[in-house]
Amino acid sequence: MNSTYAFIAGTSGEWRIRSIAGYLGESLDPAQRLAVRPYEIGGGEQEPGWRLLGTVSNVRYATRMEVASLRQRQEPLRRPQASRAVLIPIRKSAAWWDLAQDERRAIFEETSQHTRIGLDYLPAIARRLHHSRDLGEPFDFLTWFEFAPEHESAFDDLLARLRATREWDFVEREVDVRLERDGPA
Numbered sequence: 643m644n645s646t647y648a649f650i651a652g653t654s655g656e657w658r659i660r661s662i663a664g665y666l667g668e669s670l671d672p673a674q675r676l677a678v679r680p681y682e683i684g685g686g687e688q689e690p691g692w693r694l695l696g697t698v699s700n701v702r703y704a705t706r707m708e709v710a711s712l713r714q715r716q717e718p719l720r721r722p723q724a725s726r727a728v729l730i731p732i733r734k735s736a737a738w739w740d741l742a743q744d745e746r747r748a749i750f751e752e753t754s755q756h757t758r759i760g761l762d763y764l765p766a767i768a769r770r771l772h773h774s775r776d777l778g779e780p781f782d783f784l785t786w787f788e789f790a791p792e793h794e795s796a797f798d799d800l801l802a803r804l805r806a807t808r809e810w811d812f813v814e815r816e817v818d819v820r821l822e823r824d825g826p827a
């Protein structure tokens with residue numbers, strides 16, 4: 643199964659781009675629409691904008707209990723009411739990648755409580771994490787979220803809480819791409 647996705651910005655694609663804002667470091671170029679689709683080798687893109695790749699992978703930090711809590715609460719992507727989405731590409735610093743796995747886990751969860759905070763926003767927010775670092779991409783992660791319009795303020799609250807954590811001291815580039823699609827999926 644192909645679990646690598648391409649995020650293609652340009653003039654076509656299902657998602658209308660509402661805004662692109664650099665939160666940390668360099669932003670991404672403006673574009674009108676975004677397509678998200680399984681990546682195909684040799685599938686040449688005609689779109690004039692940027693293209694980012696990311697692979698859905700195994701968990702790195704979540705414990706058995708956290709995985710169980712997430713499974714209990716999380717909802718799938720493509721819910722009919724979830725007409726809003728946010729793509730947040732993130733790159734972490736060399737200092738983060740120089741840490742050992744157990745040190746990263748300690749910052750991610752014991753100190754920053756990433757999963758604990760995130761669980762407060764499920765099931766309203768559906769998510770998918772893509773890893774890009776090993777693909778030689780400009781970002782380490784492409785984070786993707788979908789929700790109904792009435793949950794956008796809760797999403798902003800979640801973002802503020804995560805960005806205030808110790809984990810975010812290690813984020814050196816972050817772009818916030820807000821999206822909307824017409825009608826149910």
Ligand code: HEM
Nearest residue numbers: 700701702703704730732757760761763767769783785801
């Ligand atoms: C909606 C609620 C959220 C939940 C339940 C959640 C949960 C998680 C979990 C469990 C992981 C670890 C996966 C693993 O074990 O490898 C993770 C990783 C990650 N999440 Fe979240 N998250 C949420 C929201 C967010 C948001 C809003 C952002 C971005 C602003 C974000 C950015 C990331 C990043 C970049 C990683 C990878 C971290 C790394 O491996 O260094 N998450 N998330």
